[in-house]
Amino acid sequence: MCLGIPGEVVEIMTDRPDLAQVDVSGVRRAINIGLFEPGEINEGDWVLIHVGFALSKIDEAEAAAAMDFLKSLGDAYADELTALRSSTID
Incomplete structure (x- = not known):
């Protein structure tokens, strides 16, 4: 299952203005x-x-409402965070 996950923008990449570093439940990655x-x-x-x-x-x-809902999904949310941790944008 693929979910939309809320993330907070922590940095706009200066060398790649089409990318931003976001924090999703403690996981940081470029989007x-x-x-x-x-x-x-x-x-x-x-x-x-x-x-x-x-x-x-x-x-x-x-x-916050979306995160509460996603956390209530249990395994689907955990799977999505696992996929987020291992993904990269080059």
């Missing part, structure tokens, strides 16, 4: 933010991530 206009996504913003792409910008309350 593609190329679907947004430059400057539309900033550090501290929350985004909904699917297959390595930020699909939408969400507020912190939406992110």
Whole structure:
């Protein structure tokens, strides 16, 4: 099962402005933010991530509600975090 997972943007990559470092439940990784206009996504913003792409910008309350729901799924959420830990964008 593939899920959209909320993540907090912690850094916009200066050498690759189409990438941002996000934190998802303590897992940090680069995601593609190329679907947004430059400057539309900033550090501290929350985004909904699917297959390595930020699909939408969400507020912190939406992110918290989504995380609560995802945690309630148990194994599916754990599997998604495992996949996130092992994935990379080059």
